[in-house]
Amino acid sequence: MESLSESLQPYKETVGSIASIVTIGQFFSGAFICRDIYKKKRTDGISAMPFIGGTVMYVKFKNKWEEVYRPSLRGVGLIAALFTYMAWEDPTKVEYRYGLIVTILMLLLMGAPLMEVKEILQKKDASNIPFPIVFAGFFVSMLWLLYGIILMNEFMIVCLWKLIQ
Template sequence: MEMLHSILLPHKELVGKVCSIVTIAQFFSGAFLCRDIYKKKSTEGISALPFIGGVTIGVLMLKYAVFLQDESVFVVNMAAVILNSLYLGFYFLYSKDNWEEVYKPTSYGLLLVAVCLGYAEMESPEVLEYRYGLLVTILMLLLMASPLKDLGEIISSKDASAIPFPLTFMGSIVSLLWLLYGIILQNNFMVELV
């Protein structure tokens, strides 16, 4: 790992920019889900959780970017919040049950943000970056694993259409890039998250 770090370190700015650009491009894969919603004129079979999770984790990662004083992480998560908010608004327009599909999970996301940001204000600065990084890492892993909640149904029906391919494919590419950037920064949470 140390050897890879020393090889990549001179390219920190370039890798950070590439990570930012490709990650923001990944966020546009949500437009494919919105296109499917528009074609069907319904959100049936499409969950709002990727969009709600994108906003929630994006806000929490903005705080982490401030801790790290890292512009790439900040820009990416600002884009995540903006784009996922737009997608969620679009989802809302076509949802038949806004309470169950949008309002209820969004209220849980807002509560989670309030609790985490409140914790960040109360925690000792000496341990905050580590503990907050751990917290956000766990939440990000849960978001990334959320499509697996329907795994039993997917296996029994032999239909994986509930797992959005564009999000999964782009997520794999983005994960690899952030792994490289985490190695450059020697940031264990970025490396472990991937």
């Protein structure tokens, strides 16, 4: 692994920049799903979790408001808890622990579509899987895995490797 890292060192800045740009582009992958919601005028069968975790929620066509408010309140609570933790914890420990927390949260966010697997298998219909979000998440994960290998960053390598397996 170290020889691979050494051979990729000349590309470190390029890979990091591309991964950053593609990550920002990934935030817009939900626009395709928003377009579908707008066309259908309904959100039936579409999980709100990818939107709550990654971008501002558009709720104009949401029929059940509690499906938006409850996860939003949980998200705000989690963010408040993380900021409180960062202010309270010893700065020498925050980088490692916060990195672990954020990595786990990103894995959960990217795996959110998998929460629908049971229903998909029962109905034998995968049309509810948000393909643009899943594809963008996979592509971004691959870029960050490559960047993690270049940096020999254990969080990025182990977590992202487990994600794509």
